[in-house]
Structures are given as C-alpha cells and as structure tokens.
Amino acid sequence: MKQLDLFSVPVVEVTVPPSKIDDFDQQADDLIEHTTCSVLNDYTLKVNNLVQVLDPQKSNQDIEDYYYLKKFSLKIGTITKIYQCSYQRLSYEVDFNGTVGVFYSKDLLLMHNKT
DSSP states (O other), X not given: OOOOOGGGSOOOOOOOOHHHHHHHHHHHHHHXXXXXXXXHHHTTOOTTEEEEEOOOOGXXXXXXXXXXXXXXXXXXXXXXXXXXXXXXXXXXXXXXXXXXXXXXXXXXXXXXXXX
C-alpha cells in the first residue's frame, strides 16, 4: 500500500467570480430582511418556568431536529438559561433532572410558572 504525501497532491485553486459573491450577499440580505420570528411568544417563557417538550411532527421539520426533539418528547423540565440567537430569536436551555436540552419556544409548552 502506497502512503500518500500531503505535499505531493496537486493543489487546485478555485475562484468565484465577484458577481456570484455579490448575488449570494444580496440573497442573504434579502433573507435577513424578510425573516420574521415570534419574538412576542418567546418573551412569555422565563427562567425557572416549568415546560414540556412538544411531540415533534416529522413532516414539519428537518430530520436532525426531529430526532433531537424526539429524545425529549413530552418530558417536563425547568428553563435554566435563555440565549439570544441570530435574527432576534431566543432559545431556552431546559434541565430535565440533570439532562439538559436547548429548544425554541415553538418546541415548548408552558406548564407552570415557578416563583
């Protein structure tokens, strides 16, 4: 078996025309400008709230999100931290007796306000 030498492999340089980069930047700006989040609903959840993770719907989300949420499906836990994400969206760290998950408000159901 022949060992490959990293320096013996030819380097291929790829260039992207500036017009393609500009198009991508414009598309990203358009996406940010037209993205809406349910910020009002996000603010109803607070640290120490008792929440339940909703049962995920396979058809409504990415497969990775579905399987992540499925691990926590219908479990009840306490919000321990709130994170500010991109596009003004909040995510919530929830503790389930030592196991921690991070969720958006759309994935949680408020069970009870702890004081």
